[in-house]
Amino acid sequence: MRPIIAIFRKEFKGFLFNPNFLLVCALMATLLSFLYPISLRSFQDQARNAMMFAHNSGGQQLNIHYGVFLKHLSYLNLMLILVVPALTMRLFAEEKKMKTFDLLLTSPITSAQIVIGKYLAALAAIFVIMLLAFLYPLSTAYFAKINWGPLVVAFLGIFLVAAVYAAMSLFCSSLTESAIVAFAMAVLFNISIWFVGVGVEVVDSSTARSVFEHISLNQHLTAMVEGTVRSSTLIFFGSAIFLFGFLSERVIESSRWR
Amino acid sequence: MIEVSQLTKKYGDHVAIDSLNFTVKKGEVVGFLGPNGAGKSTTMKIITGFMAPSSGAAQIAGYDVFENPIEVKRRIGYLPETPPVYLDMNVEEYLSYVAELKGVEKERRLQLVNRAVEKTNLGQVRRRLIHNLSKGFKQRVGIAQALVSDPEVLILDEPTVGLDPKQVAEIRDLIKELRGQHTIILSTHILPEVQATCERIIIIHRGKIVAQDSLANLSALQSGGRKVHLKVRKSAAELGAKLKGIRGIQKVVSGATPQDWELDTESDDEIVETVAREIIAGGYGLLEIGSVKADLEDIFLKLTYGDSSPNGSGQRMEVHA
């Protein structure tokens, strides 16, 4: 446990005091500050229209959760596809390039401890970004009544998606000495997992459909952003993270046996 | 303390080290000497558990490096070829992190960091970013990180490579100072390094151990030999064969010109007399004769570079023994 904490602390501090991390945060904040008011305003317009024609719209729900927050989260998700690899690309690649990996591999710690320590540091950095993004809905609470439960669950959903990105990006970083290569690979991985579940739309057989449904990131995320947490969803995210964590551990371990 | 048996490492088809056997006793300072590419770094990487061998075994303090890597690594401080420093940390932070990785308890960490800083003379830069340090200082930080967990065994891979003479002298003094507190193996491709710091030498060449003995024994062994240089007026090829015939002469090499000859002989003083007499009697016209006792440098060169190409070093032709 102690080596995990040591690595976690070192890497997390490394994130926080790295000017690039602050730059990424500033950039995201700028983009979101630009986009968030736009969705807020269009929601406002819709709401006004709906009120005017209230007799027409009947039971149709106009909901800030869908109208504003989910849009906000989908922007956040798009950014995370690039930001997570940018943050995690150096975690192993740089250690290899700078030969500091020799220090880790000759310290009395296991490969799994190295991977877990670094992964948790990446999660903590992502959590900081999530907090930043959460400030936007929080500020909206000032002038609108918000249903917090679904909002927090939706944020948790995006956080879990980012946690999967982080696991894949860490794995990419373990494969190469070049941070740029790790970044490019990780972005590809992050984009392609959105297509894993595409089978849902194309197959006919009902068993195949349910299999695809289970491995479709989209299906699981949709459930979460709507505010429901299913155990199958947690298992899905957990196993994706475990898989890539395990693969990273294998890569690190195999570098001892070259 | 360190036991290595039949250690072999192949990179693909290339045999980097071949069935090495040696032991190092507790408290010894052993120099691992060999030209570049001899297999020094490879051996050290295996002993530290960084890399697995192709076959053979290594034990540190009774623990097998592969069955019990964690126990072994707890007891080792290792300076790789490139000091494994994080450029974005300051010296103190870095050493404290290494101590933590090595499993030093929190209470002892500061004390050990201070000790390592003191020993490696890093006091004036302890709050500086490693990025801004000179090469010599980075190397010292590398040594400090090997020391910081107060390990039983120190493994230093070319600790003075790339440093200026003053820094080299400082690091040699440091190693001498550490003698007795740690068991030390250091590797180098230059002989004066081991002469300055080590009690025992293991000479390795092309992945094989070609000599291992105490410094005193190796020197004594060699004081049994001498080199005779002579210059004659006539260049005559049969002189080589003639000199070969003299008892006590081990090797005859023709020198830079056909008039020059180099002889490896036994230490006997009479040999010089005998050679001179032979040449005069043969009427070759003796111009110069001189003899020097061979030193350790010669053994090292003979053991390592001597057979590196079939024709010797080009200008020298060997007359076969």
Ligand SMILES: Nc1ncnc2c1ncn2[C@@H]1O[C@H](COP(=O)(O)OP(=O)(O)O)[C@@H](O)[C@H]1O
């Ligand atoms: N990773 C590697 N892959 C292939 N060959 C290697 C590798 N590392 C070292 N070698 C080869 O193994 C031999 C021994 O190398 P090394 O142990 O680094 O020697 P030294 O440290 O004595 O200079 C050299 O011939 C070198 O080219």
Ligand SMILES: [Mg+2]
């Ligand atoms: Mg080397």
